[in-house]
Amino acid sequence: MSSYNNEVEILLVEDNPNDAELTMRSLKKNNLANRVVHATDGVEALEFIFAKGAHSERKIEDKPKVVILDLKLPRVDGIEVLQEMKSDPRTKKIPIVVLTSSQEDHDLDKCYELGVNSYIVKPVDFEKFTAAIKDLGLYWLVLNQAPL
Amino acid sequence: MLSLQESIKALEPHDHLCLIYESYEEWKKAIVPFMIAGLDRGDKCLYVVDSSTADQIRIVFREAGLDVEKLEQKGQLAVVHETQAYSREGFFDPDSMIRLLIEETEKALDQGYPALRVTGEMSWVLRGYVGSDRLLEYEAKLNRDLFPHYPCTGICQYDRNKFAPSIIKGVILTHPLLIKGEQIYKNFYYLDPEDYLGHEKSGREVEHWLENLERERCDREELKLRQDQLEESMGKYRKLAESAGAILWEYDILQDAWTYVAPQVKWILGYDPEEWENLSFWTRHIHPEDREWVSQYCAQCAERGEDHVFEYRFLRKDGSVAWLQDDVNVELKNGKPVKLRGFMIDITERKQAENALRNLNQELERRVRERTAQLEASNREMEAFTYSVSHDLRSPLRAVEGFTRILLEEYGEVLDEEGHRLLRVIYDNTQQMDQLITDLLVLSRATRHQIRKETVDMTGLVKAICSEVVPEDGRGRLDITVGELPEGIGDPTLLKQAWQNLLSNAVKYTEPRDKALIEVGGYFDNGEQVYYVKDNGVGFDPQYIHKIFGVFQRLHGTGEFTGTGIGLAIVQRVIERHDGKVWAQGSPGEGAAFYFSLPAGESKEVQDE
Numbered sequence: 001m002s003s004y005n006n007e008v009e010i011l012l013v014e015d016n017p018n019d020a021e022l023t024m025r026s027l028k029k030n031n032l033a034n035r036v037v038h039a040t041d042g043v044e045a046l047e048f049i050f051a052k053g054a055h056s057e058r059k060i061e062d063k064p065k066v067v068i069l070d071l072k073l074p075r076v077d078g079i080e081v082l083q084e085m086k087s088d089p090r091t092k093k094i095p096i097v098v099l100t101s102s103q104e105d106h107d108l109d110k111c112y113e114l115g116v117n118s119y120i121v122k123p124v125d126f127e128k129f130t131a132a133i134k135d136l137g138l139y140w141l142v143l144n145q146a147p148l
Numbered sequence: 149m150l151s152l153q154e155s156i157k158a159l160e161p162h163d164h165l166c167l168i169y170e171s172y173e174e175w176k177k178a179i180v181p182f183m184i185a186g187l188d189r190g191d192k193c194l195y196v197v198d199s200s201t202a203d204q205i206r207i208v209f210r211e212a213g214l215d216v217e218k219l220e221q222k223g224q225l226a227v228v229h230e231t232q233a234y235s236r237e238g239f240f241d242p243d244s245m246i247r248l249l250i251e252e253t254e255k256a257l258d259q260g261y262p263a264l265r266v267t268g269e270m271s272w273v274l275r276g277y278v279g280s281d282r283l284l285e286y287e288a289k290l291n292r293d294l295f296p297h298y299p300c301t302g303i304c305q306y307d308r309n310k311f312a313p314s315i316i317k318g319v320i321l322t323h324p325l326l327i328k329g330e331q332i333y334k335n336f337y338y339l340d341p342e343d344y345l346g347h348e349k350s351g352r353e354v355e356h357w358l359e360n361l362e363r364e365r366c367d368r369e370e371l372k373l374r375q376d377q378l379e380e381s382m383g384k385y386r387k388l389a390e391s392a393g394a395i396l397w398e399y400d401i402l403q404d405a406w407t408y409v410a411p412q413v414k415w416i417l418g419y420d421p422e423e424w425e426n427l428s429f430w431t432r433h434i435h436p437e438d439r440e441w442v443s444q445y446c447a448q449c450a451e452r453g454e455d456h457v458f459e460y461r462f463l464r465k466d467g468s469v470a471w472l473q474d475d476v477n478v479e480l481k482n483g484k485p486v487k488l489r490g491f492m493i494d495i496t497e498r499k500q501a502e503n504a505l506r507n508l509n510q511e512l513e514r515r516v517r518e519r520t521a522q523l524e525a526s527n528r529e530m531e532a533f534t535y536s537v538s539h540d541l542r543s544p545l546r547a548v549e550g551f552t553r554i555l556l557e558e559y560g561e562v563l564d565e566e567g568h569r570l571l572r573v574i575y576d577n578t579q580q581m582d583q584l585i586t587d588l589l590v591l592s593r594a595t596r597h598q599i600r601k602e603t604v605d606m607t608g609l610v611k612a613i614c615s616e617v618v619p620e621d622g623r624g625r626l627d628i629t630v631g632e633l634p635e636g637i638g639d640p641t642l643l644k645q646a647w648q649n650l651l652s653n654a655v656k657y658t659e660p661r662d663k664a665l666i667e668v669g670g671y672f673d674n675g676e677q678v679y680y681v682k683d684n685g686v687g688f689d690p691q692y693i694h695k696i697f698g699v700f701q702r703l704h705g706t707g708e709f710t711g712t713g714i715g716l717a718i719v720q721r722v723i724e725r726h727d728g729k730v731w732a733q734g735s736p737g738e739g740a741a742f743y744f745s746l747p748a749g750e751s752k753e754v755q756d757e
Contacts, residue, residue, distance in 0.1 A: 016543055016547075018543075018544075018546070018547035018550070018551070019543065019546065019547070022546070022547075022550040022551075022554075025554065101538060101540075101542045101543060101546075102538060103538055103589075104538065122542070122546060123546075124542060124545050124546045124549055124578065124579075124582040125549060125579070125582075126546075126549050126550040126552075126553040126554075127553070129546070129550065
């Protein structure tokens with residue numbers, strides 16, 4: 001599911017269709033789902049960000065306002081995506097929120113070391129999950145001043 | 149046997165000797181050291197010349213290295229002619245002569261000298277000043293009146309060529325010590341002055357000689373006895389040397405020859421002592437790898453005169469290798485090494501044992517490394533597993549929960565009460581499972597986490613947890629008292645986990661009470677710190693106390709209280725890893741108390757994860 005609007009606001013990188021559905025539902029509930037692009041693994045995510053492959057008709061300068069990134073992804077995992085994005089001057093300013101089941105210390109540490117903007121552990125409780133997505137969405141799309 | 153010079157040096161005040169000489173050489177060999185020894189001792193020295201002149205004597209002494217002028221000026225040395233001494237008054241009177249010598253001795257003592265040393269050329273006797281009888285009367289009286297009582301040392305010089313045998317005979321009889329031919333002799337024929345001057349001279353003479361004979365024989369017997377004893381003890385030492393487990397040896401450096409190699413060398417190393425001719429025999433049979441450093445080391449130590457001990461390998465006659473410990477003593481002469489002495493001990497067995505031990509240690513260390521690696525690998529597997537658990541188990545759980553919610557939201561109005569209840573059951577179970585996963589992860593971390601030993605402020609820690617663990621709405625009914633807790637030594641993260649579990653339990657199980665009273669305290673007991681959490685909650689049945697700390701063990705049904713039964717297992721795991729103990733008390737309806745102890749240790753940092 002992807003939409004080619006001029007302005008993409010959220011890139012959701014999530015391989016689990018259930019989690020993806022729950023996330024989209026929350027975003028929708030809060031009117032944030034209009035301009036969401038969903039990538040199902042790291043490769044697709046990077047192709048999107050760097051306007052390559054399936055997304056070569058994009059422009060790199062059309063940056064999303066926030067990337068919601070799961071860590072456990074097939075092919076190329078979340079850490080690598082994070083690394084790629086943060087090491088390229090064209091993309092390193094894009095805010096990235098890691099949304100993951102992993103509470104492991106070393107994942108947390110690694111992400112912050114790579115420059116992640118926020119790290120959220122997916123709550124099992126759906127209400128809490130919804131609230132987290134709502135907060136996340138509102139914060140990064142509405143409250144936060146996006147980088148140029 | 150002492151040399152003449154050494155014997156003369158050993159002469160003491162009160163010694164009275166005669167020198168019976170036949171040549172100038174003999175005379176010089178006795179008299180010059182005599183005077184020098186006296187001057188060295190600080191004696192006042194008097195030389196009475198007769199056949200020589202004073203100047204001749206002075207030349208002799210100057211040649212011997214004495215500063216004659218200075219000594220005479222100082223007064224320590226005087227060279228006088230016999231006319232000034234013996235025949236001063238024109239004739240010779242033994243008594244006045246003795247008085248003179250006594251006066252001279254006393255004068256010397258007054259002047260600060262310890263003794264008077266006098267020697268005189270007696271040749272003036274021959275000029276007929278005095279009869280031989282008077283001379284010998286004089287000598288005997290010296291023995292009675294002067295020498296025993298005054299610190300005076302004297303040698304009377306008699307040139308045998310000049311004196312008649314009868315006089316010489318008398319001289320012999322009257323001098324306790326006799327110098328002849330480079331030896332000082334205790335005069336066998338010496339007659340006590342009492343006897344000499346007494347009337348029964350001949351009779352006394354015979355008595356004396358017979359006594360001397362016996363003494364001689366006794367002495368000889370005694371000598372033989374001592375010799376036997378010496379041989380016996382030498383024999384003992386030799387036996388000891390030859391039966392010891394060490395090979396005693398002696399090597400003469402200058403001759404390059406082994407002067408002694410103990411017979412043990414035969415059965416310890418297989419060589420006959422006779423085979424050990426020179427040094428190259430030894431170096432040839434040193435193990436080739438040790439040959440160079442051993443030769444160098446020994447040469448250096450010998451050069452420096454240093455005793456040394458060292459270990460090296462040596463080839464036995466049958467070609468096998470022995471480890472030897474060589475203890476060497478270096479004998480120096482004039483600063484140069486002349487002899488080496490020592491003993492070799494066969495330490496082959498000891499060395500083998502050492503090697504075996506070292507190998508064993510290395511083997512053990514290797515195994516420890518292996519096991520550690522295995523353990524580390526196992527730990528890493530565990531970590532990967534728990535990571536998987538936390539991520540992969542939770543995912544579907546989230547889906548179940550989420551979609552149940554969605555179902556409720558979208559189709560809730562279509563469902564009846566039973567439908568809603570069913571959905572609620574599904575929901576509650578997902579919560580239960582989530583909590584279980586969390587607790588399992590905590591337990592696993594408590595087992596794996598590397599303990600860092602720090603001093604922990606328990607009071608502060610507990611107070612901080614209390615504010616976390618007490619629900620907002622419970623503030624009023626919950627009364628938690630935290631006493632002054634002693635500082636504990638342990639891992640802050642793990643201890644926090646333990647406290648959290650204990651406190652949240654206390655809060656949970658006091659829920660039914662109108663007023664929940666929780667008391668946290670601690671005290672010292674026998675070098676350990678003991679902490680406790682007491683509550684007035686529902687308590688537990690003490691007959692199940694052995695189960696209470698078990699994993700998944702619960703003493704209350706899920707309907708009564710939520711929980712996974714892991715909380716206390718976590719506490720126990722944490723405390724056990726600190727080498728402490730946990731225990732509990734309780735009774736149904738009357739609250740519970742949970743205790744744990746921590747040994748007092750030193751805080752030290754263990755390496756981080």
